[in-house]
Amino acid sequence: MSRYFTDEHEWIDVEGEIATVGITDYAQEQLGDIVFVELPAEGATFAKGDDAAVVESVKAASDVYAPLSGEVVEANTALEDEPALVNSDPEEDGWFFKMRIADTSELEGLMDEGAYKKFVASL
Amino acid sequence: MTATEDVLPIEEELPLEKLPLDAWHRAQGARMVGFAGYEMPIQYEGIMAEHAWTREHAGLFDVSHMGQIGFSGEGVDAALETLLPSDIKGLKPFRQRYSMLLDEEGGILDDLMVARPGDGAFDDAAIYMVVNGATKYDDMGWMIEHLPDEVVMNHMADQALVALQGPEAGEALATLVPGTADLFFMQCGAFEWNGVALWVSRSGYTGEDGFEISIPGDAVEAFAQALCALPQVKPIGLGARDSLRLEAGLPLYGHDLDPRVSAIGADLGFAIQKRRREEGGFIGHARVVCELADGPGSRRVGLSIEGRLPAREGASIYAGDVLVGEVTSGGFAPTVGAPIAMGWVSTPHAAVGTPLSIEVRGKRIAAEVAAMPFVQHKYHRPKS
Numbered sequence: 001m002s003r004y005f006t007d008e009h010e011w012i013d014v015e016g017e018i019a020t021v022g023i024t025d026y027a028q029e030q031l032g033d034i035v036f037v038e039l040p041a042e043g044a045t046f047a048k049g050d051d052a053a054v055v056e057s058v059k060a061a062s063d064v065y066a067p068l069s070g071e072v073v074e075a076n077t078a079l080e081d082e083p084a085l086v087n088s089d090p091e092e093d094g095w096f097f098k099m100r101i102a103d104t105s106e107l108e109g110l111m112d113e114g115a116y117k118k119f120v121a122s123l
Numbered sequence: 124m125t126a127t128e129d130v131l132p133i134e135e136e137l138p139l140e141k142l143p144l145d146a147w148h149r150a151q152g153a154r155m156v157g158f159a160g161y162e163m164p165i166q167y168e169g170i171m172a173e174h175a176w177t178r179e180h181a182g183l184f185d186v187s188h189m190g191q192i193g194f195s196g197e198g199v200d201a202a203l204e205t206l207l208p209s210d211i212k213g214l215k216p217f218r219q220r221y222s223m224l225l226d227e228e229g230g231i232l233d234d235l236m237v238a239r240p241g242d243g244a245f246d247d248a249a250i251y252m253v254v255n256g257a258t259k260y261d262d263m264g265w266m267i268e269h270l271p272d273e274v275v276m277n278h279m280a281d282q283a284l285v286a287l288q289g290p291e292a293g294e295a296l297a298t299l300v301p302g303t304a305d306l307f308f309m310q311c312g313a314f315e316w317n318g319v320a321l322w323v324s325r326s327g328y329t330g331e332d333g334f335e336i337s338i339p340g341d342a343v344e345a346f347a348q349a350l351c352a353l354p355q356v357k358p359i360g361l362g363a364r365d366s367l368r369l370e371a372g373l374p375l376y377g378h379d380l381d382p383r384v385s386a387i388g389a390d391l392g393f394a395i396q397k398r399r400r401e402e403g404g405f406i407g408h409a410r411v412v413c414e415l416a417d418g419p420g421s422r423r424v425g426l427s428i429e430g431r432l433p434a435r436e437g438a439s440i441y442a443g444d445v446l447v448g449e450v451t452s453g454g455f456a457p458t459v460g461a462p463i464a465m466g467w468v469s470t471p472h473a474a475v476g477t478p479l480s481i482e483v484r485g486k487r488i489a490a491e492v493a494a495m496p497f498v499q500h501k502y503h504r505p506k507s
Contacts, residue, residue, distance in 0.1 A: 032169055032170055033169050035433065035455040035462075036431045036432050036433060036455070038432070054484065057170075058171060058362060058366060058457070059165075059170060059362050059454060061433070061435060083431070
């Protein structure tokens with residue numbers, strides 16, 4: 001399994017044709033206390049860059065973009081009961097959704113962990 | 124991922140200025156944002172934790188961006204009564220009142236606090252006023268234009284202003300500044316800390332008991348440090364200040380109040396005492412009289428929201444399919460444990476209990492007009 005990162009602060013775990021998507025620890029730290037997560041419906045299809053989810057902190061609503069094109073195969077319903085999982089475990093249990101990747105060539109150009117760390121350090 | 128909405132936006136394009144506590148906030152780990160033209164702390168450890176700390180202990184807020192103004196000169200009371208709808212002549216020494224500046228159409232230019240220090244008690248001001256930070260220069264321009272030459276207005280730009288709020292604020296402040304515990308809500312007085320002159324009022328904007336303390340800018344860092352060395356006190360950011368005041372049902376200028384909004388519709392009629400309603404003699408009186416007689420067309424209301432999805436400023440409010448209003452402040456209320464909002468709705472839909480819906484990202488969520496405050500005020504009043 002490999003993990004990729006976007007410059008919009010999403011992480012993507014790729015296993016075969018399935019990608020699991022969440023927001024990074026840096027992102028949750030910037031957002032502050034998360035009180036609500038709006039997840040995409042199973043079966044929804046997205047083009048890369050579409051609005052896929054919304055994360056609401058105490059003070060603001062933020063869009064989460066689809067980092068790849070594809071179809072949503074599962075949403076993390078645990079976040080409906082416990083949105084604060086995004087704060088406490090953003091890069092594991094706080095994942096948002098899984099999607100079937102339509103075009104693996106879109107993975108090119110995403111950052112690996114080292115590149116993302118450098119990117120965050122430069123912000 | 125990107126922020127689509129922000130309760131506390133950068134409101135001005137001008138370069139942001141720094142206030143006296145700037146370096147201290149950063150040293151305490153604050154995240155700074157632009158607000159009202161200044162870099163201000165939005166949070167330290169997190170809005171939820173800071174909100175809860177203030178409700179249970181005592182939070183120290185930096186509100187130095189607000190405008191502090193002293194008025195003196197002959198006829199100052201009568202002159203201010205031409206601008207403010209409140210009873211200034213009847214304001215006793217060491218007492219404070221909530222008031223507003225109204226424009227010719229009765230719209231709200233700002234909301235403010237006005238106090239009478241008592242002879243020579245605070246910078247020789249006959250009247251002391253605190254106005255909102257984002258509007259202070261407009262307010263001063265408006266007042267210069269409308270006050271007679273005999274009245275002298277002094278922008279106390281060298282004074283910092285901090286608020287200590289919460290159930291343990293009284294005992295905390297009394298350990299540093301004996302005597303402050305004797306104040307009741309909306310009373311004020313001159314005190315001293317380490318040889319530094321303080322002007323203290325028992326007031327604030329969180330719904331909790333607490334104080335606002337005016338102190339020279341060059342002494343405020345040492346004072347903040349001394350307060351935060353007390354076990355009851357932690358520094359709190361603007362994020363929690365906003366969620367606290369929303370739960371307290373208190374309107375925020377530039378959001379819930381602006382020149383389109385009338386005093387009576389805003390439910391601020393309590394600031395217009397009987398004599399002023401009857402006698403008038405202030406800018407905007409005609410609208411007040413008219414709305415007292417016939418009722419305002421729309422009203423500021425509280426909204427309780429079903430589910431957990433917050434409705435934010437700008438969201439449309441519907442009664443059935445009819446657009447009846449707009450959310451002016453909204454978010455997750457940490458003490459309530461649910462989303463709440465404040466907004467304007469047309470009067471027929473403003474009664475407590477009226478079922479409404481709010482549109483959030485194309486979805487309608489169920490809401491109901493709620494009694495405010497959402498969290499009961501805990502002001503320190505004399506026992507009657």
